[in-house]
Amino acid sequence: SQTIHQWPATLVQPVGSPLSLECTVEGTSNPNLYWYRQAAGRGLQLLFYSVGIGQISSEVPQNLSASRPQDRQFILSSKKLLLSDSGFYLCAFTSGGASYNEQFFGPGTRLTVL
Amino acid sequence: EDKVVQSPLSLVVHEGDTVTLNCSYEVTNFRSLLWYKQEKKAPTFLFMLTSSGIEKKSGRLSSILDKKELSSILNITATQTGDSAIYLCAVFNFGNEKLTFGTGTRLTIIP
Numbered sequence: 001s002q003t004i005h006q007w008p009a010t011l012v013q014p015v016g017s018p019l020s021l022e023c024t025v026e027g028t029s030n031p032n033l034y035w036y037r038q039a040a041g042r043g044l045q046l047l048f049y050s051v052g053i054g055q056i057s058s059e060v061p062q063n064l065s066a067s068r069p070q071d072r073q074f075i076l077s078s079k080k081l082l083l084s085d086s087g088f089y090l091c092a093f094t095s096g097g098a099s100y101n102e103q104f105f106g107p108g109t110r111l112t113v114l
Numbered sequence: 115e116d117k118v119v120q121s122p123l124s125l126v127v128h129e130g131d132t133v134t135l136n137c138s139y140e141v142t143n144f145r146s147l148l149w150y151k152q153e154k155k156a157p158t159f160l161f162m163l164t165s166s167g168i169e170k171k172s173g174r175l176s177s178i179l180d181k182k183e184l185s186s187i188l189n190i191t192a193t194q195t196g197d198s199a200i201y202l203c204a205v206f207n208f209g210n211e212k213l214t215f216g217t218g219t220r221l222t223i224i225p
């Protein structure tokens with residue numbers, strides 16, 4: 001069966017510190033992978049998506065970056081966190097590379113930047 | 115820019131009531147509309163709708179798409195406290211292959 005993992009579940013980081021959030025998918029090959037951020041009281045904002053290894057599309061200018069070193073691994077990073085980076089980060093995938101299929105979400109990482 | 119608007123923003127009803135949640139959209143290359151339920155953590159998938167007028171049903175939940183009106187509704191009958199959640203609507207644009215989400219409807223069921 002297909003599963004998606006994210007870690008850590010929660011994170012509290014000081015302003016200016018680096019960030020690395022990891023997402024892995026099991027049970028499917030060549031998934032499309034997505035990073036979203038959900039701020040309090042707001043909808044899901046697409047940050048990055050990837051249709052294959054090393055292929056990253058960025059949706060909004062920001063101090064975050066994403067990488068896909070392996071087919072089923074997606075990493076969200078920052079060199080220096082800002083207060084505005086606080087939020088709930090969700091990784092999602094669609095199976096078999098068909099982006100129009102339903103997206104399944106990981107459990108999320110709640111990031112607080114102080 | 116694609117847009118999804120959900121209404122109402124929040125809704126409080128008593129257990130046993132029936133509720134209808136609305137979603138309207140503007141998208142250049144519509145492929146599908148999806149409904150998700152989000153409790154404390156990640157959204158869980160409910161329905162994907164691609165054709166107008168065909169109802170999808172799962173237990174007490176049902177949804178239908180109206181492509182002419184660019185909208186969809188999600189119905190929940192005989193509500194239970196476990197239905198309390200944020201319900202998210204999203205549309206898929208096959209031109210840019212992106213999913214655009216609405217801000218959600220927060221549903222609270224009072225016992």
